[in-house]
Amino acid sequence: MGVTEVEGSDRSLEPFRSELLAYCYRMLGSSHDAEDLVQDTYLRAWRAREQYDATRSSLRTWLYRIATNACxxxxEVRGRRPLPSGLVAASEPLAPFVPGENAAWLQPLPDSLLEAGDPAGAVIDRSSLRLAFAAALQHLSARQRGALILRDVLGFSASEAAGILGTTVVSVNSSLQRARVRVKEVGVQQDRLSEPSAAEQRAWVERYMKAFENADVEGLKQLLTEDVLMEMPPMLNWFAGPDNYGVFMEWVFEQAGRDWVLKAVAANGQAGFAAYRRVETHTSCTRSRSSPSPPRASAGTRCSRTPRSSRPSAWRPDSTPRASASSSDASGAAPRAFVEGCSGTSSW
Structure with a gap:
């Protein structure tokens, strides 16, 4: 491949769009920023097509170098994306909301974005898109993130990663070592979990949806682990545990009623659902995803968007595991649920 290959950009560059989107999302923690950076990457690639040398690197590696520089x-400007549980102490489930409007929050990545950019179905490690891992990456420096993602997630060699990052192999290895230590300190296990099948994931979500439709708070609580965590950016409020979750959900159904329309969705590589409340003035939406895991794994941290009112009309509990565990545990442990809500007229 050479300049001619790059000039046929629609054919040669497009197959990499989905994996570059996933890469930029891992680096930035924002689906919106990731989309912008991928577009910027393609524009830079087109402008620099005369500089591409197929004898020095593959087209894929060259694109990753451009995307990395953009990220x-x-x-340098946008910095890390925090979560409420990393900023303030836990609150009571019915406490007044405290806005955290100046913070740039970690965002989920709808699976539909990857599918839209990848009609051919490229292989992407969806487990490395989990919000728990994305949250852990926020504790790393930019170059540590790059080294960890390029080496441990994407499988580039040390020399390839050095070329992409524009540094030395020694520097890459040093950044990788520090990144691994830091990720372990914040409680995320890098080893891939044993994922349940798509059918198993959907079965858990369907149980959750059924309980939701029936406003069955006790049924919903039974589908959560003891360390379930709920966060609602841009509000600073967050709390943990099924009991607090139950108190909050009782309030939700009391205030918002029980007339909801549910739709299956997926985000960050996991099955979920959207719940739309029937109202005259605006639509509320809730997103959820869940995956089975042992009940004693430590809590995770997540993000979401929250409504305009003094109390939420939508919400989000989450506890993707930080500890090493098998997601296909034969004991039948309840799933860790992720629910995200927003007030407005549209969802993903």
Whole structure:
């Protein structure tokens, strides 16, 4: 491949769009920023097509180098994306909301974005898109993120990663070592979990949806682990545990009623659902995903968007595991649920 290959950009570059989107999302923690950076990457690639040398690197590696430079530049300005549980102490489930409007929150990545950019179905490690892992990456420097993702997620060699990051192999290895230690300190296990099948994931979500439709708070609580965590950016409020979750959900059904329309969705590689409340003035939406895991794994941290009112008309509990565990545990442990809500007229 050479300049001619790059000039046929629609054919040669498009197959990489989905994996570049996933890469930029891992680096930035924002689906919106990731989309912008992928577009910027393709524009830069087209402008620099005369500089591409197929004898020095593959087209894929060359694109990752461009995308990485764009991400590193963006991170100099945008910095890390925190979560409420990393900023303030836990609150009571019925406490007044406290806005955290100046923070840039970690965002989920709808699976539909990857599918839209990848009609051919490229292989992407969806487990590395989990919000728990994305949250852990926020504790790393920009170059540590790059080294960890390129080496441990994407499988580039140390020399390839050095070329992409524009540094030395020694520097890459040093950044990788520090990144691994830091990720372990914040409680995320890098080893891939044993994922349940798509049918198993959907079965858990369908049980959750059924309980939701029936406003069965006790049924919903039974589908959560003891360390379930609920966060609602841009509000600073967050709390943990099924009991607090139950108190909050009782309030939700009391205030918002029980007339909801549910739709299956997926985000960050996991099955979920959207719940739309029937109202005259606006529509509320709730997103959920869940995956089975042992009940004693430690809590995770997540993000979401929250409504305009003094109390939420939508919500989000979540506890993707930080500890090492098998997601296909034969004991029948309840799933860790992720629910995200927003007030407005549209969802993903």
């Amino acid at each position: 590193l530049t963006a991170l």
